[in-house]
Amino acid sequence: MSITLDRPVRTHRTAISHRDLTPIQQTGWNTVEELTYDLEQAAHAGANVAAELVLAHATAAQFLGIDLPAGDILVQCSCIDCPDACDRITAFKACAEYLDGNVQRPQCPACVKDHRHYGD
Numbered sequence: 001m002s003i004t005l006d007r008p009v010r011t012h013r014t015a016i017s018h019r020d021l022t023p024i025q026q027t028g029w030n031t032v033e034e035l036t037y038d039l040e041q042a043a044h045a046g047a048n049v050a051a052e053l054v055l056a057h058a059t060a061a062q063f064l065g066i067d068l069p070a071g072d073i074l075v076q077c078s079c080i081d082c083p084d085a086c087d088r089i090t091a092f093k094a095c096a097e098y099l100d101g102n103v104q105r106p107q108c109p110a111c112v113k114d115h116r117h118y119g120d
């Protein structure tokens with residue numbers, strides 16, 4: 001069985017800072033990040049987790065109040081050049097990525113606009 005959620009989540013904003021979430025939302029987001037990590041490990045081991053990932057993130061987007069295009073996932077900005085330690089959560093496809101060692105890290109649209117980091 002394969003289910004792909006094909007409807008976008010529409011709320012009223014495209015990003016929110018982790019520090020601006022309520023404590024319950026922060027706990028929820030942390031759980032989604034852990035679940036995402038576990039699913040990515042399963043994907044590396046050969047499992048097809050696309051539907052689970054999309055469903056978990058669409059649910060999280062609703063819970064956090066963030067717009068999410070159909071089929072996309074949420075990521076937290078990990079900009080290393082930030083004057084204000086950006087921790088925005090936003091749609092992955094809206095972000096740029098830079099290479100930190102051999103790890104790809106997302107940089108949110110606001111950071112890309114102000115101080116795009118191209119990595120090593």
Ligand SMILES: [Zn+2]
Binds near residue numbers: 081082083
């Ligand atoms: Zn930044």
Ligand SMILES: [Zn+2]
Binds near residue numbers: 088107109
């Ligand atoms: Zn950012």
